[in-house]
Amino acid sequence: MTKKYQNSTITRQQQxxxxxxxxxxxxxxxxxxxxxxxxxxxxxxxxxxxERIFTLEGADYSFRILIENMSEGALTxxxxxxxVYANKCFAELLKRPLEKVIGSSLIExxxxxxxxxxxxxxxxxxxxxxxxxxxxxxxxGTLIPAQFSLINLQMEGVLGNICVVVTDLTEHKRIEAVIxxxxxxxxxxxxxxxxxxxxxxxxxxxxxxxxTPMNIIIGMANLAYESAHSQEQKEYINMIRDSAGSxxxxxxxxLDFSKIEAEGLELAxxxxxxxxxxxxxxxxxxxxxxxxxxxxxxxxxxNIPRIVLGDPFRLQQVLLNLVGxxxxxxxxxxxxxxxxxxxxVEKGELxxxxxxxxxxxIRDTGIGISPDQMDQLFDVFVQCHSHNEVGTGLGLPISxxxxxLMGGSIGFESKENYGSTFYFTIPFSLPEGGNAANKDKESxxxxxxxxxxxxxxxxxxxRELNILLVEDKPMNRKLAKIYLEKKxxxxxTASNGKEALEMxxxxxxxxxxxxxxxxxxxxxxxxxxxxxxxxxxxxxxxxIAITAYAMQEDKDKCLQAGMDYYISKPIDIEExxxxxxxxxxxxxxxxxxQILPPEDMQxxxxxxxx
Numbered sequence: 001m002t003k004k005y006q007n008s009t010i011t012r013q014q015q016x017x018x019x020x021x022x023x024x025x026x027x028x029x030x031x032x033x034x035x036x037x038x039x040x041x042x043x044x045x046x047x048x049x050x051e052r053i054f055t056l057e058g059a060d061y062s063f064r065i066l067i068e069n070m071s072e073g074a075l076t077x078x079x080x081x082x083x084v085y086a087n088k089c090f091a092e093l094l095k096r097p098l099e100k101v102i103g104s105s106l107i108e109x110x111x112x113x114x115x116x117x118x119x120x121x122x123x124x125x126x127x128x129x130x131x132x133x134x135x136x137x138x139x140x141g142t143l144i145p146a147q148f149s150l151i152n153l154q155m156e157g158v159l160g161n162i163c164v165v166v167t168d169l170t171e172h173k174r175i176e177a178v179i180x181x182x183x184x185x186x187x188x189x190x191x192x193x194x195x196x197x198x199x200x201x202x203x204x205x206x207x208x209x210x211x212t213p214m215n216i217i218i219g220m221a222n223l224a225y226e227s228a229h230s231q232e233q234k235e236y237i238n239m240i241r242d243s244a245g246s247x248x249x250x251x252x253x254x255l256d257f258s259k260i261e262a263e264g265l266e267l268a269x270x271x272x273x274x275x276x277x278x279x280x281x282x283x284x285x286x287x288x289x290x291x292x293x294x295x296x297x298x299x300x301x302x303n304i305p306r307i308v309l310g311d312p313f314r315l316q317q318v319l320l321n322l323v324g325x326x327x328x329x330x331x332x333x334x335x336x337x338x339x340x341x342x343x344x345v346e347k348g349e350l351x352x353x354x355x356x357x358x359x360x361x362i363r364d365t366g367i368g369i370s371p372d373q374m375d376q377l378f379d380v381f382v383q384c385h386s387h388n389e390v391g392t393g394l395g396l397p398i399s400x401x402x403x404x405l406m407g408g409s410i411g412f413e414s415k416e417n418y419g420s421t422f423y424f425t426i427p428f429s430l431p432e433g434g435n436a437a438n439k440d441k442e443s444x445x446x447x448x449x450x451x452x453x454x455x456x457x458x459x460x461x462x463r464e465l466n467i468l469l470v471e472d473k474p475m476n477r478k479l480a481k482i483y484l485e486k487k488x489x490x491x492x493t494a495s496n497g498k499e500a501l502e503m504x505x506x507x508x509x510x511x512x513x514x515x516x517x518x519x520x521x522x523x524x525x526x527x528x529x530x531x532x533x534x535x536x537x538x539x540x541x542x543x544i545a546i547t548a549y550a551m552q553e554d555k556d557k558c559l560q561a562g563m564d565y566y567i568s569k570p571i572d573i574e575e576x577x578x579x580x581x582x583x584x585x586x587x588x589x590x591x592x593x594q595i596l597p598p599e600d601m602q603x604x605x606x607x608x609x610x
Contacts, residue, residue, distance in 0.1 A: 073146075073166035081107045081122050093146075093168055095139040106164070111135035111143055121150055122162065133169070145169040207251055212473065215570040218244045219479040222573065248570060253394040256317075267405055268311040271431060274339065274358070275306050281319055281337075288327050295334035296327070304339050305356050308428035314402050315426070319360065321395040322422045326364035333365030333419070342425050356428050363421045369414040377412065399424075465489045465510040465584065470500040470526070471546070472518040476569075480513065480546070483573055487580075495519075497526030504530060509541060511583065514563065516547040523547070524561040531562035542583045546571065 067074050073090030075083055083102055091098040094109060110118050114134035121130050130150045135143040146166050153161040218241065225237045278298050289296035319337075326335040342357035369377065378400045403410045403424045414420035467484055471477045472495050481491045492509070494500040498521040500512070512530075514523040527543050534540055545558040545566045555566045565579055 072168075073164075075106065075164040075166065077106060077122070077162040077164060079122065079162065081105050081119070090166055093138070093144060093166070094136060109136055111137050118148070121148070136166075145173050203255055207255055210247070210251055211569045212476070214244055214248060216475045216479060218248075218570045219483070219573075223479075223482060244570075253398060256398050257394050267314060269309055269429075270312065272308050272310050272312040272315065272428075273306060274304060274308060275300060277312055277316060278319075278337070278339070281316065281323065284320075285323055285327065288324070289335060292327065292330070293332070294327060294330055296323075296337075297334065298337040299339070301338075301340040303341055304358060305428075305430060307431055308356060308358070309431060310406065310426065310428050314406065318399045318402050318424065319362075321399045322360075322362045322424075325395065326362050326366060326420070326422070330364045330366035330419070335362065335364045337362050354430055356430055357425055358428055359423060359425045361421060361423045363419065365419040368416040368418050368420055369412075370416045374414070378410075463584070465580070466508070467491050468494065468500060468503060468509040468512045470494045470497065470512065470518070470523065471515045472496055473515075476515075480571065483571070483576060487577065497521030497523055500526050501529055504541070511580070512541060512543045513546050514543050516545060516558065523563075524557055527558075527561040527563050544579060544583065 068087050070087065071089060073093055074085075074087045075090060076085040077083060083104055083106055086098065086101045088098055091101045094101065107115050107118055107122075111134065114132075117132060118134060121132055124130060128151070132148045132150075134146060134148055136146050138144055146169055149165040149167070151163050153163060221237050221240045221244065225234060225241070228234045228237060278300065282296065282298050286296055323335060323337060338361045340359050340361070342359050378396050400410050403426065406426050408424055408426040410422070410424035412420060412422045467489050469477060469480055469484070469491050471480060471493065477493050477495075481493065484491045492503060492507075494503055496518040497514075500514070501521070503509075504512070514527060516523040523545065530541065530543070542565075543563045545555075545563045547558075547566075547568060558566050564583060567575060567579060
């Protein structure tokens, strides 16, 4: 027999199963009613393994075991807040005996600032769970952050009809504090990074603004000196050149310190002829010492390898700072420079076949340093002498940072009125083949590095170059043109990148000197267009960047745009002549940089003048 209901077929068997299920549900409801009314005190459950009896006392015991061993505090309270029951977790949280907890007022165990809030929670009659974050006070007076969860039992005549679960939030708060501290540190780091970037950009712009007019001041002073007729005129011009040089040193110090502070200073790794480097240093500093009737000497121990690998420019900067200070603060006597292997190394031996630790010692007979100033000597912007000589206070901190960046250490000894000795040690790597190969490399490197620029130009068969000079400032164009025409070169000028592209397409040039920031089209974009055209048509015209932007990232942008070399303003005339000769002789390796297409250069434009 079957019955159909709305396209469904129910068999007789399904009807029976449905009736049995309904009967079992009615039986379960009756059982629950009996338990609630207290009519039964045990349950008999039939299973495939037989019948099992469960007493309500057993269920109550299991419940108590569960409550006693839970990791939260469990309480029952009267409506007034008196603790009727508490598990051992709550007692341990308060560091109090359980017998002293039961019977006490929970309100009194809450920190004073939260007692009124907790009193209001007790008075609420809503059967729903109420939550609150309050501090408890343990037996030692320590505040314990906790979460309180309260619910009223819907039973009359029961003592302690408010159930409370207390969760210790100490670890949660600790983790939250760590997360917040990490988040705050990350935010501060990002803000610091943005501030450093803004500061670096600001310094770069200020450097550009100062270098641009200084290029004219120094350049015109050099030209005026060459045409001066009297010794008095030459003295006046020398004062201008010296003052401009001091200002340029200040600018470089500020930029260097900014790069070191931002950890953005990169060191070169190239062959250095220590003997040649010291010769140049002596040649530069001898006039300063001579003007004060000081004896300036330099000695290099025989076991010093003459060729090492390092950054000659930064090494020279440290030596100029230290020896320059020695001359500055020495009234009479001498300044002596000595290069020797580190005292920790046995005489005549290197640290290894690949490394030589060279110790540079600069000793003077100057005014010395007072004991109370010694601890501040390498601090930034600190002048440790009440002396007529002044400076930025950056020389020694920069020197210390540079030495440490090169993997070395620096120190000093001094006695007031008896002179000072500054020393630093640099662990130089050696060229392949170690010290034995230095003799052959020394002579070649010396010839390569100190050959006068005039001779290099003559080696180019006195060839007159057709040069395109791209510069938007009229005075800078005039100055550079005078420099180049003095060497017999033919110079054409353009005032922006767009004009330079048109001139480059119209006629053949041997070389382009390209400014960076210009109206209409800057030097980076113009260079990128030239390189893109060469990629299709072939050829490669050397392009030298000449710019007042002197930060490392500006140099990187020039190379990425496809420029071959980089000269910063104010233009060093010898550096300009030397670079022209080297470019045309093709003796310097072309930097291996990825050249970006013109469309990508839009994002790299140098910040314009304001």
